[in-house]
Amino acid sequence: MQYVDSPSVLSQNDEKDSSSDAFRSSFLEQCSKVNARYQQQHEDACSKLAVLEKKWAPGMPEPELQNWKAELTSLITQLEILSDFAQTNIMASRRILEKADAVLGQGTAQELWPEVSKLSFASLAGDELPLHKARAVWRRCTAVPVSQGTLVDAEPKSRAQRVVQPIPTLTELDIESFPVGKISRVWIALAEDGMGLPIRVPVMIARGALQGPIVGITAALHGNELNGIPLIHRLFKDLDTQTLHGTLVAVPVANSPGYLLSQRGYSDGSDLNRMMPGKPDASGPQVYAYNLIQRIVRHFEYLIDLHTASRGRINSLYVRANLRDPRTARMARLQNPQIIVHNTSPGGSLRGAAMNLGIPAITVEIGDPSTFNETYVKNALIGVTNILSQMTMLPDQETPSDYEPVVCSRSYWIFAKSGGILTVYPELATWVRAGDLIATVKNVFGDVEEEYYAPQDGVIVGKHVDPVCQTGNRILHLGVADGELQAIVDDGHM
16 A cells, blocks of 8 residues: 655645755855855965065065064964964854754754865865965975084083063052053062961063053963963953053962862852952951052053853853943943853952942953863953053054844853763853753763753853753853843853
């Protein structure tokens, strides 16, 4: 006997086929546009590299050599950006196809990915080869020759040599005492340890030759949140104090005890970002927090506080700010993040303490803990320089983003009700719909104990990645874009 589908089933299948065809056409069209942009930049870079290889010659006059090095450095940067562009679009294509499988049925990704992988931007060999070649040209042409006998006849040297001058320790940040037109480095003592020695934080002060505001940048207030450190280093490396308007003050490690222990909290585990503004006569971390505010932060006119996700979690590049305050709302948008979350700051936070002192402050979350996320650091640095440029501290023009950030009126965490082995499915900065499966918890025998579904539409701000899950562990940070900005809103972020 032969069975025939009912008209309603046939209609549903036709609609699904039509949707699948429309998606396929639109998806491949967008991939082709990405590929065209990639190929053009790739061909331009390869042509420039060929020209630079021909221009180089041993014994070039110094001015020509410096110009040549500058051109090659610019080209390598261009190729690194192109590599990031390709990787970002490869990941985006995979995520889109995963979503398509869920909506249109399994097999969509299997059908379309081979076609994508034929495109130039999705070919790692084509993407990496010119970058590696450019770096090889740099190494070959800028290598310093070692004269014969140098390694044998040279005087022995100690294995470690200090190359910096001793840095003074102070008990107060007196900005007016530092020279104009220069970058100064000091230690600021905030407490004392059991040996009676100062517990210090490093502070970098760039006093511009021209008048302007005082902007403070803090990093590693949570000791294992490190991405702010290379951001500060790169920012100060490229600063020209002769054209700088105002003063830039940076604290690369605001929680030195936690940093030395590679942990989030103070030496006793206390969260400094829940103790601000601290107390002058209380526990050790409270005194430390009080002195951080009184000796350093209160001198700022603006504050950018740099963080990352906590241990076992990962974050998108996002900003927490009070969007009802036009000053901090502007700073948040200039940062060019993936996501902006309206948040009036939890009690005890550094951002909240600064705002209470009349200092506009935002928190920038830059990727993951205990590591340097190169792409996130570069993008966050662009955002920081945008803020400084908008304040006319820097002569540079603001760098517009290639995308509009998702603006969330609020956000919240979803917590695990039971313990076991956790898997969180959505990727960072992607959207989920109400009812989508977002996580499962299995027992150690592999049986599913709990399934978690999105309670409403939202964007993934951050998520837990450590599979070992206990009752009460955070699962997923969901941002909600419903447009209404409350006077007080706190995501319970810890």
